[in-house]
Amino acid sequence: MKALVVDDSALMRRQIGDILTRGGLQVTTARTGAEALVRIAQDAPDVVTLDINMPEMDGLTCLSRIMAECPLPVVMISSLTERGALATLEAIALGAVDFVHKPGGTVSTALREQEDQIIAKVLAAAGASVRRASGLRQRLVARRDAIMRAPVRPRPRGGSYGPGHEALTLVGASTGGPAALEDVLAPLPADYPMPILVCQHMPATVTRHFAERLNQCCAMPVEEVRRQTELQPGTIYLARGDADMIVLERGGRLLATVAPSAREHTWHPSVSRLVATAMDTVTADSLIGVLLTGMGDDGARELAQLRRQGGYTIAESEESCVVYGMPRALVEQGGACEILPCPQIAARLERLAFTRMRNMAKGLENTSWAC
Numbered sequence: 001m002k003a004l005v006v007d008d009s010a011l012m013r014r015q016i017g018d019i020l021t022r023g024g025l026q027v028t029t030a031r032t033g034a035e036a037l038v039r040i041a042q043d044a045p046d047v048v049t050l051d052i053n054m055p056e057m058d059g060l061t062c063l064s065r066i067m068a069e070c071p072l073p074v075v076m077i078s079s080l081t082e083r084g085a086l087a088t089l090e091a092i093a094l095g096a097v098d099f100v101h102k103p104g105g106t107v108s109t110a111l112r113e114q115e116d117q118i119i120a121k122v123l124a125a126a127g128a129s130v131r132r133a134s135g136l137r138q139r140l141v142a143r144r145d146a147i148m149r150a151p152v153r154p155r156p157r158g159g160s161y162g163p164g165h166e167a168l169t170l171v172g173a174s175t176g177g178p179a180a181l182e183d184v185l186a187p188l189p190a191d192y193p194m195p196i197l198v199c200q201h202m203p204a205t206v207t208r209h210f211a212e213r214l215n216q217c218c219a220m221p222v223e224e225v226r227r228q229t230e231l232q233p234g235t236i237y238l239a240r241g242d243a244d245m246i247v248l249e250r251g252g253r254l255l256a257t258v259a260p261s262a263r264e265h266t267w268h269p270s271v272s273r274l275v276a277t278a279m280d281t282v283t284a285d286s287l288i289g290v291l292l293t294g295m296g297d298d299g300a301r302e303l304a305q306l307r308r309q310g311g312y313t314i315a316e317s318e319e320s321c322v323v324y325g326m327p328r329a330l331v332e333q334g335g336a337c338e339i340l341p342c343p344q345i346a347a348r349l350e351r352l353a354f355t356r357m358r359n360m361a362k363g364l365e366n367t368s369w370a371c
Contacts, residue, residue: 023119033057047126172271174294176322187346204241239269271299284309293321297329304335
């Protein structure tokens with residue numbers, strides 16, 4: 001398996017190249033975006049690591065050329081700064097599979113600490129399905145405008161959100177997740193009758209900007225959870241990076257709040273911890289769980305348990321996943337009520353949520369999901 005390392009810093013090229021060589025990849029390097037395009041044409045690498053900040057041709061310009069001319073998996077190398085976070089999201093929108101943070105301070109030490117993560121991300125990206133992202137943002141904004149112009153359907157009497165009516169939609173994603181989340185969340189109507197809680201594996205420097213990005217293409221408002229927050233239907237709550245989001249109940253109110261990252265969980269924000277605390281707070285048959293693209297198995301065990309206890313679970317199908325890791329783990333544990341390609345998940349969520357709301361309004365005792 002071949003990797004191309006693109007960075008204007010000779011030190012970074014050498015350090016990242018050495019790490020990937022130890023990970024079993026054959027490595028070539030390029031110092032500019034223009035040189036990278038030539039190398040790609042000549043060597044046909046399986047995966048590229050690409051620095052965002054480079055002279056002559058910056059990383060975003062180079063990435064857009066790669067995706068237009070010869071799409072292949074790209075992992076961006078970006079800084080932890082505000083500007084780096086915005087550039088990272090733009091890179092993901094352009095089609096980058098994942099990103100690694102360029103360390104500050106002593107580069108050699110910092111990269112050694114990230115070695116396992118860098119190897120895992122690059123190897124996962126090498127086997128990823130590359131999504132063409134051309135025009136995605138424009139399509140999502142147009143779809144949001146259409147949703148906002150549509151009349152809001154009236155809520156049936158008795159269908160208000162309160163004690164006994166608590167229901168949550170829980171969504172987890174990792175590698176490839178930002179684009180998948182836009183596909184799933186943007187089509188949902190403004191009056192979606194549940195709060196939606198989202199865990200996307202990202203650092204805190206990026207999640208605030210990602211919440212703002214989602215807010216531009218979704219009919220529902222999107223909030224990054226930074227403190228104890230009362231949950232309301234028709235709102236999307238994004239977990240803050242580098243921490244975990246948990247669900248709790250206080251005085252008859254359903255809340256989400258931020259908790260320090262738990263050591264027993266490998267990935268953060270942790271999907272496993274979100275699902276577990278939700279199941280401790282409301283009945284399983286009040287929960288819908290969705291597991292989207294990503295490497296690893298975060299959330300799979302808990303969502304499989306959720307299904308066994310009467311909740312409804314959806315796994316993204318392999319055909320639409322960038323990395324079929326987390327959904328595969330859920331399917332292999334027999335934990336998925338349905339396996340759906342990403343473009344079909346929003347419509348299914350809408351049918352499930354509004355059917356439950358209508359049943360609650362009619363006073364039906366059995367409001368469990370047909371799974």
